[in-house]
Amino acid sequence: MLSRKVNVYLILISLVAFILGVFPGGKGAFAASIFSDNFEDGNATGWTATSGTWAVVSDGTYTYKQSNTNSSAEGVAYSGNTSWANYAVSASMKLHTMNATAASGIIARYTDANNYYLLRIHGTSGLQLYRKSSGTFTLLGSYGFAMDLNTWHTLKLEVNGSALKGYLDDMTTAKISTTDTTITQGAVGLRTYGQSASFDTIVVDDGTSVAPIIITNGDAGYTETGTWLNSSLTGYNGTASRYSTTANSTATWSQNAPATGNYNVYAWYPSSNNTTSADYTITSLNGTWVKTVNQTVNPNMWNKIATVSATVDTALTLSLKVKSGNTRANAVKFEPTADAADPITPPGSGSDTTTIAIFVNQSGYDLDKPKRVTVTNVANGTPFYVKKATDNSTEFTGFVNGQIADFSSFNPASIGEYYVQSSGQNSYNFAIGKYWMQRVSMVPALRFMDQSRQDTFDVGGNTGYGWRDSHQFSFELNSLVLQYMANPSAYDRMPYGISNLSTSQYPELRVQNEPDIIWLMKFGAMRYYDLKTNNAKDLHALIKGQLAYFLYIYPQISNFVSSSFYTQIRDFTIQQWSNANSNLQWYDVGGSSDNNLFATQSVIGTVKGQQPPGYAIVPNLLMYEVAKRDGLANYQAYFDAAYNNCLWLINNVDLNNPANTKGQRMSEHITMEALAYFQEVYPTLAPPGLSAKINTWSDLMIKRSNNLWDLRKYADPSDGTGTLDQWTGGLTAYNEPGSPAGFLASAYAARRVLTNTTMKDRLEQIGIAQIDDVFGRNPFGRHFSYDAVTEIAGVNKGWFDFYNGGYGHLMSVPGVLDGAPKETAYPFSPTADHGYTEGWVAFNTAWNDSLAYSAADDLEVKAFNTIFSSEISSAAPGTTIGIQLKAPLNFNESAVETGQVVITTNTGNQSKVTVTEASNNDYYLRATYTVPSGITYLDISYGIGFFKKTVRVNVS
Numbered sequence: 001m002l003s004r005k006v007n008v009y010l011i012l013i014s015l016v017a018f019i020l021g022v023f024p025g026g027k028g029a030f031a032a033s034i035f036s037d038n039f040e041d042g043n044a045t046g047w048t049a050t051s052g053t054w055a056v057v058s059d060g061t062y063t064y065k066q067s068n069t070n071s072s073a074e075g076v077a078y079s080g081n082t083s084w085a086n087y088a089v090s091a092s093m094k095l096h097t098m099n100a101t102a103a104s105g106i107i108a109r110y111t112d113a114n115n116y117y118l119l120r121i122h123g124t125s126g127l128q129l130y131r132k133s134s135g136t137f138t139l140l141g142s143y144g145f146a147m148d149l150n151t152w153h154t155l156k157l158e159v160n161g162s163a164l165k166g167y168l169d170d171m172t173t174a175k176i177s178t179t180d181t182t183i184t185q186g187a188v189g190l191r192t193y194g195q196s197a198s199f200d201t202i203v204v205d206d207g208t209s210v211a212p213i214i215i216t217n218g219d220a221g222y223t224e225t226g227t228w229l230n231s232s233l234t235g236y237n238g239t240a241s242r243y244s245t246t247a248n249s250t251a252t253w254s255q256n257a258p259a260t261g262n263y264n265v266y267a268w269y270p271s272s273n274n275t276t277s278a279d280y281t282i283t284s285l286n287g288t289w290v291k292t293v294n295q296t297v298n299p300n301m302w303n304k305i306a307t308v309s310a311t312v313d314t315a316l317t318l319s320l321k322v323k324s325g326n327t328r329a330n331a332v333k334f335e336p337t338a339d340a341a342d343p344i345t346p347p348g349s350g351s352d353t354t355t356i357a358i359f360v361n362q363s364g365y366d367l368d369k370p371k372r373v374t375v376t377n378v379a380n381g382t383p384f385y386v387k388k389a390t391d392n393s394t395e396f397t398g399f400v401n402g403q404i405a406d407f408s409s410f411n412p413a414s415i416g417e418y419y420v421q422s423s424g425q426n427s428y429n430f431a432i433g434k435y436w437m438q439r440v441s442m443v444p445a446l447r448f449m450d451q452s453r454q455d456t457f458d459v460g461g462n463t464g465y466g467w468r469d470s471h472q473f474s475f476e477l478n479s480l481v482l483q484y485m486a487n488p489s490a491y492d493r494m495p496y497g498i499s500n501l502s503t504s505q506y507p508e509l510r511v512q513n514e515p516d517i518i519w520l521m522k523f524g525a526m527r528y529y530d531l532k533t534n535n536a537k538d539l540h541a542l543i544k545g546q547l548a549y550f551l552y553i554y555p556q557i558s559n560f561v562s563s564s565f566y567t568q569i570r571d572f573t574i575q576q577w578s579n580a581n582s583n584l585q586w587y588d589v590g591g592s593s594d595n596n597l598f599a600t601q602s603v604i605g606t607v608k609g610q611q612p613p614g615y616a617i618v619p620n621l622l623m624y625e626v627a628k629r630d631g632l633a634n635y636q637a638y639f640d641a642a643y644n645n646c647l648w649l650i651n652n653v654d655l656n657n658p659a660n661t662k663g664q665r666m667s668e669h670i671t672m673e674a675l676a677y678f679q680e681v682y683p684t685l686a687p688p689g690l691s692a693k694i695n696t697w698s699d700l701m702i703k704r705s706n707n708l709w710d711l712r713k714y715a716d717p718s719d720g721t722g723t724l725d726q727w728t729g730g731l732t733a734y735n736e737p738g739s740p741a742g743f744l745a746s747a748y749a750a751r752r753v754l755t756n757t758t759m760k761d762r763l764e765q766i767g768i769a770q771i772d773d774v775f776g777r778n779p780f781g782r783h784f785s786y787d788a789v790t791e792i793a794g795v796n797k798g799w800f801d802f803y804n805g806g807y808g809h810l811m812s813v814p815g816v817l818d819g820a821p822k823e824t825a826y827p828f829s830p831t832a833d834h835g836y837t838e839g840w841v842a843f844n845t846a847w848n849d850s851l852a853y854s855a856a857d858d859l860e861v862k863a864f865n866t867i868f869s870s871e872i873s874s875a876a877p878g879t880t881i882g883i884q885l886k887a888p889l890n891f892n893e894s895a896v897e898t899g900q901v902v903i904t905t906n907t908g909n910q911s912k913v914t915v916t917e918a919s920n921n922d923y924y925l926r927a928t929y930t931v932p933s934g935i936t937y938l939d940i941s942y943g944i945g946f947f948k949k950t951v952r953v954n955v956s
Helices: 008-020 436-451 475-485 490-491 516-533 541-557 563-577 617-629 635-652 662-667 669-681 690-703 736-753 756-773 841-857
Strands: 034-035 046-050 053-059 061-066 072-077 085-096 105-110 113-122 124-134 136-144 153-160 163-168 175-179 187-193 197-205 215-218 222-225 231-233 238-244 248-257 260-269 278-284 287-292 303-310 315-321 327-329 331-337 364-366 374-375 383-390 394-399 403-408 416-422 430-435 862-863 880-886 898-904 911-916 926-932 938-941 948-956
Touching: 008 383, 008 880, 046 364, 061 072, 061 187, 072 105, 085 105, 085 374, 085 690, 105 197, 113 153, 113 187, 124 163, 124 175, 136 175, 163 238, 163 430, 187 197, 197 238, 238 278, 248 331, 248 938, 260 315, 278 303, 287 303, 303 841, 315 331, 364 436, 374 416, 374 756, 430 436, 436 475, 436 490, 436 516, 436 756, 436 841, 475 490, 475 541, 475 841, 490 516, 516 541, 516 563, 541 563, 563 617, 617 635, 617 669, 635 669, 635 690, 662 669, 662 736, 669 736, 669 841, 690 736, 690 756, 736 898, 756 841, 862 948, 880 898, 880 911, 898 926
Parallel strands: 364 430
Antiparallel strands: 034 197, 046 072, 053 061, 061 197, 072 187, 085 153, 085 197, 105 113, 105 187, 113 124, 124 136, 153 163, 163 175, 215 331, 222 248, 231 238, 238 327, 248 315, 260 303, 260 331, 278 287, 278 315, 374 403, 383 394, 383 416, 416 430, 862 880, 880 926, 898 911, 898 938, 911 926, 938 948
8 A cells, every 4th residue: 555655865866866867777676656645545635636526535445536527628636846857657547437539647747737748548549648738739659548447557657858658557568658858847647538537546756776675684684583593504695594493483584665666575595304385474564475485496596485565664574484394594585576566465364263262451450441351263152251360260150242251340349360261261360450450551651751761872863852763753742741630649659760860861850859750741841942952953843742731731740840941941832833844853744844833734644653633733722721821912823723723634534534543553542632632621612523523433433343352443344434344554564552552542532522321331442452452362362562571460471572673772661562463463363473573652652641541531539528428519617528539549459548639729729638548459549628718619639631520619
C-alpha cells in the first residue's frame, strides 16, 4: 500500500538528476519515489481540481473518481511541484462510461491548464500521447488498444529531457516512444473527457538509481532467536555462516527500503547436509510472502526466494525459521526490479484450527472490571473453570462463547492467584485485585519516561526531540500531564528517583525537589525551549502543542515550578504558536509545512502516525484556558482555532476509513481524545456534528472488535464500510505495540461523553481487551516487552527478542514495549513469524495515556456525615463531615495507604486534606473535616482539569 509522501532527501537527489538531465535505469536498479498517493487517507489533500466533479470514494479501497459523464465535459486535477523536470508518473485507471470520443489518462509536466503532456486511452483510437501547448492539442504518438470498462489498467508517462515514453500495463516496454522539447518541467495530473473514471496508486519516480542491498550475518541488520552455531563453511564473498537444528529458531535480515517499488529477494547459503524445507518469510509495509526452500538445491549462490513490493523508508525484512534438519543462514539480497510482485500470502492462511490453548492477561485483572480470556478452537458452550492457584478449587464456572471465556462477574473478596481451565488445558496463573493494572504498570511506565531521556544518552545528539528516538509525534508532555491530572497522589507519594540526575544536560535540574513526574514535565519544557532559544530549531506544531499541557497544569504544580520559569515558557509558547516554520522533524508529510497552530491543520499523517487528525484541538483549548487565566487579550483566538480544527475534522475526515483510525498506529488515540475533550468540556460551544461523529466512531470500533481476541481490527467485512478484512493495519509489517496500548485511552475518552450504556460497556470491554493483548492475550501468548517477566508482576513470557541498538538504544530501558503480533499471526497462528521488533517512545506514551484515562475512570468523591452512614449535600459551620475518596491508590494489601483531596471554598481558599484507608485493603480512603465559618459552600475534589471529580457541600 502506498501512502502520500514527499521524501525530502529523495527530492534533493532528484533535483540533481533534473539539473543534470540524468535518468538512469536498467536491471538491478529502479527509480526512487518522490511522491505517491493511494487516497487511503480518505481525502485528496494536495490535489487541485480545475474542472470536473472529483471526490475520493470507496471502491474496495479508496480511489479518486471524476464522476461527470457529459460527453463534452473535461475533468482535470493536478498535484506536485511545477519545478519537476525529469521523472515518470504512473497511475492505475478504471473507466466507468464510454462513448466514441471519450478519453482519459495521466498528465506530466503540467504548467497550467493549457500546457502539459497527456497519455490517454481513447474510445476508438487506443493509447495516445498528446502535447497541449498554448491550449492546442498535438498528437505525438499512438498505440492500438481497445478501451474497456470497469477494468483497472496501469499507465506510465516517462519524461526525460526531450525523450517521452508511454507505457500501458507492461511497465518494462514502452508502447509509445518519441521526442519533444516544447515543455520542460511541470507537475503531474489526471484528465478525463466525456466519461467518468477512477484513479489510484499514483506514483512519481525521479529516476535516481537504487542499488541492491546485501546483508550478511555480521551486519547490523541481522538478528537471531533460539539456538544458532558458527559453521566452518563460508558463504557469500567469504563471509561466515551460521546453522541451526533447533526448531522455531529464527534468523532475520532487515533494512528500510531505499525506494518505493518491487524487489527480488535472494538468499545465499553454503552446502553440507542441508534441510529440504527452510521456511522464509518476507515482510514489508505492503504485505507478507511466505516461501519454503529446499536448501540442498543450488547452494553457494544467490537463490531467488520471491519478488515483493516495499515502500520507501519502511522495513523490508526476510526471516528464516528452522522447521527441521540442518538449516543454514548466511546472506540475503534485496535487488530492485521492474518485475511484478508475487501474490502476497493471504492473512490467516496459516491459522491453527486444531490446537486448544488459553490466552490471558498474564499479570492480572481488575476487580469490578471486564475479565475475558481467549480459548482457541473450542465449540460454543464448552465449559470453563476459574480455579484458585493455591488449592485448585473451582471458584467460577462459565461457558465459552465465540472462543471467549468471560468471568467479569467473578470478583473475589481478597486478592489471589487464579487460572482458567477448559478442555483439559490450563492458562498461566494471573492475579485479580483492586486496580491491578495500575499498580503493576505505573512504575515501569514512569521509569521508561525517566531512563529514555535524551540528556542521559548521546547528549547533544540528534536522535530525538527530548527523549531518545522520539519525534515531533511522541506526545511526551501530553502523556505525563494527563497521568498526573488523573491520579496526583499516586505520583506525589512515589519515592524520588530520577536517574543520572547529577549528569543531566541542564544544571538547573541536577537537584531534585519534586516528584519524578513533575521533574520530567520540567525537563520536557526546558528541552523544547532550549532547542529553539539556544539551538535555532523552529519547533514543529506538535511540540508547541505539548507545551500547552505544561502551561495548563502549572497552578497545580506551582510548588515545584517557579513563576519566572512558567512565565518564560508561557511567553515563549505564545511567541512560537503562529510560527509556520519547522526545521526539526522526522517523516515529514508532504504539504505539512504550516506549523502555525492558529491555522487549520488539514494534513493527515501516514501509517507512521506523524500527524493524527485533530492534533491541534486540545492544545488550542488548553491555551485558551491559560490565556484567560492569565488575563491575556487574545484568548479567543485559541478557542476559534480549536473550533475550526474540530469542525474541519468533522466535515472532512472519514473515520470509517481505517487509514484515519488504526492506520495512524500509536498516534490514533490523539484524535478521539481531542473530539471527546471538546464535547465534554465545552458541550454547548462544540461544533455541530461532534456528538454524532463520536457515536459513529464508537459504533464502528465495536463492529471491528467482534472476534476471539476482542481485538479492534484495522478493517472487518462486517463493519458496513467495505469488504476489507485486515487485523493489524493494511497487511503492514510495521511494529504495532502502540496501537493496542493506546486504544484504551480512545475508548475511555469516548465513554466519557456517550449516553448509550450498552455502547459504553462494550467500549470498556474492548479497551481493556487491548491492554490484555499487550499483557499476553494474543496469538503468541507473550507480553509486548522482552523484559516484562522481570519488570512486571506475574508475567510469564516476554516478547521474543529486542532490537539491539537503533537510534534510541531503548532495549535496556525498563517498561519498553518491544514488539506485537503482525498480520500473519491472526486469527490464530502461534508459530507465525513475529516480525520486526524495536521499541519507540511513541509506543509508551500511548500506553501512558491509557493509564491516565483508566485511572480517571475510577475516581469518585463523596461527602458523608461524621460516621459515614449517609451522604450529605449541606452542613452547618463548625460541624464535622466525612470525606471519602475512591481512586487507584490501594496498591499494597499489607499497608494502610493515603492520598490527598483538595478543599476549595467559595472565597477561593484552598487546602489539602489527607485521606486514609480504613483498613489495609480498602477501596475507600477517608477523613473527617470541620466546616469553617464565613463561607457559603465548599468543594471537595480529586484530580485535575476535566479529570477532576468534585462534590459540593453547601454551608448554611
